[in-house]
Amino acid sequence: MFEPTVIIAGAALVGLTIVATALLRAWHGWLALKRQELERHHGAETQEAGSPMGAARIELADLKERIKKLEAIASGVDL
CATH class of the missing domain: 1.20.5 (Single alpha-helices involved in coiled-coils or other helix-helix interfaces)
Known part of the structure; x- marks a missing residue:
């Protein structure tokens, strides 16, 4: 029916997709954090200046x- 090579390749592809999705979500979260830090710093700078x-x-x-x-x-x- 299915050869072991096809099953291994499919599992590897699914695993790679899961890891890539997790890394992409983490990257977007990190960018959102840095954006908030920049906005907070800029807001404090304009108030204190x-x-x-x-x-x-x-x-x-x-x-x-x-x-x-x-x-x-x-x-x-x-x-």
């Missing part, structure tokens, strides 16, 4: 303060 000019001013003021401290150390003045 204030004015870039304000951050630049704070950083510039911090750098100026560090320069003053270094100049004081170089001239031997205690702070």
Whole structure:
């Protein structure tokens, strides 16, 4: 009726189909997870991001303060 070779080939084909389907579902799940992470990160970034000019001013003021401290150390003045 059926030769063993045909049965083995059919079983291998069914097994390969099952494994490929499982891997494809896992891949789609992983992509959905990464998409959610990107959306969450982008949403948090837009809420927390204030004015870039304000951050630049704070950083510039911090750098100026560090320069003053270094100049004081170089001239031997205690702070």
